[in-house]
Amino acid sequence: xxxxxxxxxxxxxxxDAQVRLQELDEAVLxxxxxxxxxxxxxxxxxxxxxxxxxxxxxxxxxxxSSDLILPPADTTLQEARxxxxxxxxxxx
Numbered sequence: 001x002x003x004x005x006x007x008x009x010x011x012x013x014x015x016d017a018q019v020r021l022q023e024l025d026e027a028v029l030x031x032x033x034x035x036x037x038x039x040x041x042x043x044x045x046x047x048x049x050x051x052x053x054x055x056x057x058x059x060x061x062x063x064x065s066s067d068l069i070l071p072p073a074d075t076t077l078q079e080a081r082x083x084x085x086x087x088x089x090x091x092x
Contacts, residue, residue, distance in 0.1 A: 002058070003051050004066040005073070011055025012064075024050055028080070037077045044080070048073055 001018050004010045013021060024047040031040035048070065058064060071083060 001067045002064045003055060003068045003070060005048055005051060005070045007072040010058040010062075010064060010066060011051050012058060013051065013055045017050075017054045020050060020054070021047070032077065032080045035077070035081075040077045040080065044075065045073070 001013045001021075002010055003013055003021070024043060027043045028040065028047055031037075031043055051070065071079065075083075
């Protein structure tokens with residue numbers, strides 16, 4: 001799976017990393033639905049950090065279509081509310 005963090009880079013996640021990515025996505029979604037800003041900020045940061053640390057960064061010469069595009073790190077709870085599909089950022 002290729003994940004892009006908007007304003008940053010693309011990362012390739014494989015195997016079990018995709019399972020954890022799904023769990024973190026669901027935790028972020030739950031925080032958005034509750035309007036829990038503190039939990040949103042913490043879990044969204046954790047999601048982005050997970051992608052950065054467990055994904056293999058693609059080089060600039062490796063152009064690939066992204067399976068998932070995450071918003072930039074400075075996304076607020078309000079912006080997430082406006083942009084969430086209601087099912088998280090991950091496709092089914």
